[in-house]
Amino acid sequence: MRVGGRRSILIGLGLVMVLGIAVYLRLCNNGFTGSIPSELGNCSHIEYLELSQNSFTGDIPESFGNLLNLRFINLYSNFMKGSIPESLFRIPHLDTVWLDVNELNGSIPLNVANMSEISSLWLYGNQLSSTIPSSIGNCTKLVELYLNDNQFVGNLPESLNNLEGLMYLDVSNNSLEGTIQLGLGSFKQMDTLVLSFNCFSSGIPPGLGNCSSLTQLAAVRCRLTGPIPPSLGQLTQLTLLYLCENRLSGRIPPELGNLKSLNDLQLYDNQLEGEISSELGLLSELQNLFLFTNRLDGEIPISIWKI
Known part of the structure; x- marks a missing residue:
């Protein structure tokens, strides 16, 4: 039976918030539709959030910035629109961010420099534009950086030289x-x-x-x-x-x-x-x-x- 709609996911989130102890929330590869509830930002214990391969639409909730224990977020293969909220990049121990294959637009937030623990950043397959911010060079623990299949312009920032541990870099299919x-x-x-x-x-x-x-x-x-x-x-x-x-x-x-x-x-x-x-x-x-x-x-x- 197809699982979908805001009501279904809110019921699940209600249980999470009542219990108050959820560390892993995996709802991937289902049939969820509509926007991701902003109430998810109240689940303060979540460390691992996987909502990939659904049909979510709308913006990434600003309230995600309240998930201060979050280490892993995967929104791969949905229909998310709008820009990447700066609040997401203020989470102190975020290690993995997979927002690929959506319809995100705008630029990479300049405060990406705050992501001192980030090792994997996948933004490919969106409609992101503007230049690649030089502040990304402050993410010195980056191992994987996938920016391909977007609309980036300008030069490759010289600050990429700071990423001495980088193993995978893909910037193909842009206008650099x-x-x-x-x-x-x-x-x-x-x-x-x-x-x-x-x-x-x-x-x-x-x-x-x-x-x-x-x-x-x-x-x-x-x-x-x-x-x-x-x-x-x-x-x-x-x-x-x-x-x-x-x-x-x-x-x-x-x-x-x-x-x-x-x-x-x-x-x-x-x-x-x-x-x-x-x-x-x-x-x-x-x-x-x-x-x-x-x-x-x-x-x-x-x-x-x-x-």
């Missing part, structure tokens, strides 16, 4: 522009970096070669220009490298032959020129090699045919 910060090379623990489908109109920073833990690097259709830095050959853990559909020029650096773990290399639809380096034939794990629609010439090295 300007220079990709050279400081991205300071991410020693970075595993996945996705920059695709933006408007950077700059070169690939050589400093990315210092991200020694990278396994996936995708920068597709970003209007990237200039050469592929030889320093990318230092990313020996890399399994996927997508730099296709840009304006990259020059030769394919032979240093890419050092990427012994690489199994997917896609450099198609650029302005690369010269001969294909025989060093690419050293990539014994390579399964996909896409170099079409460039200006390459000469002979295809015999070593490539052995891949």
